[in-house]
Amino acid sequence: MFKRILFIAGNWKMNNTPSETEENLKELRDQVKQFEGKLNIAICPAFPALDRAAKILKNSNIKLGAQDVSDKTSGAYTGDISAEMLKDLKVKFVIIGHSERRQYHHETNALVNKKLKTALTSGLFPIVCIGETLQEREKSQTEEIIRSQFNGAFDNITEDEILKTTIAYEPVWAIGTGKTASPEQAQETHALIRKLLTEKYGSEVAEKIIIQYGGSVKSNNASALMKQPDIDGALVGGASLKTNEFAKLISNSLVVK
Numbered sequence: 001m002f003k004r005i006l007f008i009a010g011n012w013k014m015n016n017t018p019s020e021t022e023e024n025l026k027e028l029r030d031q032v033k034q035f036e037g038k039l040n041i042a043i044c045p046a047f048p049a050l051d052r053a054a055k056i057l058k059n060s061n062i063k064l065g066a067q068d069v070s071d072k073t074s075g076a077y078t079g080d081i082s083a084e085m086l087k088d089l090k091v092k093f094v095i096i097g098h099s100e101r102r103q104y105h106h107e108t109n110a111l112v113n114k115k116l117k118t119a120l121t122s123g124l125f126p127i128v129c130i131g132e133t134l135q136e137r138e139k140s141q142t143e144e145i146i147r148s149q150f151n152g153a154f155d156n157i158t159e160d161e162i163l164k165t166t167i168a169y170e171p172v173w174a175i176g177t178g179k180t181a182s183p184e185q186a187q188e189t190h191a192l193i194r195k196l197l198t199e200k201y202g203s204e205v206a207e208k209i210i211i212q213y214g215g216s217v218k219s220n221n222a223s224a225l226m227k228q229p230d231i232d233g234a235l236v237g238g239a240s241l242k243t244n245e246f247a248k249l250i251s252n253s254l255v256v257k
């Protein structure tokens with residue numbers, strides 16, 4: 001069976017100025033050096049901090065990510081950031097379709113799909129977020145929502161392209177709320193996502209795709225989540241902002257399955 005490499009990414013959201021980013025990343029870089037070769041680690045700081053972050057992370061075992069990207073390649077789109085700009089800043093990963101973008105910026109599955117295409121064309125590695133709201137879960141619509149977000153996001157995405165993509169399952173009700181999906185609840189949805197991947201791309205490809213869990217992952221719940229067979233990493237918000245906590249979360253995530 002194909003062995004997927006654990007992938008933990010920190011999403012700093014609208015936190016840390018460029019100066020704070022510099023300071024915090026230096027600390028984190030030194031603390032996680034010990035995990036070199038054991039997993040993949042990425043940090044996604046805010047756009048204005050990317051340039052300084054790239055310099056600090058050069059030759060480290062932390063890869064640089066961004067939190068969003070435009071679906072357009074260039075032109076009169078005030079305030080937007082293109083994939084080429086990110087590439088030029090040495091960004092490797094990009095989060096697409098985070099629920100906060102869907103909620104506050106009304107991003108649709110169709111837009112997520114366009115952004116995904118643009119990012120892939122530029123050679124970025126996308127982390128595509130999907131997940132249901134509390135209301136949808138309570139109405140037993142989780143499967144339906146995941147299915148439609150999956151179909152929308154990966155419409156016309158080829159096998160080669162999906163192999164460069166990470167999927168993050170982030171139940172909206174668990175983001176920043178302190179409520180984590182139980183390891184069993186998370187595993188159930190991860191298995192569903194792997195099933196959808198199998199239906200669309202075949203099992204050989206599906207087995208290779210990293211599916212991260214996101215939503216109040218902390219050092220004290222990381223290991224139980226990472227033990228689940230279809231959970232291959234985490235997309236971490238709040239707990240990635242504190243260096244010691246994030247390093248501990250990484251260390252606790254290195255579980256043997």
Ligand code: PGA
Pocket residue numbers: 011170174175176177178214215216217235236237238239
């Ligand atoms: P959280 O955020 O860890 O603070 O819940 C996760 C995310 O939004 O990616």
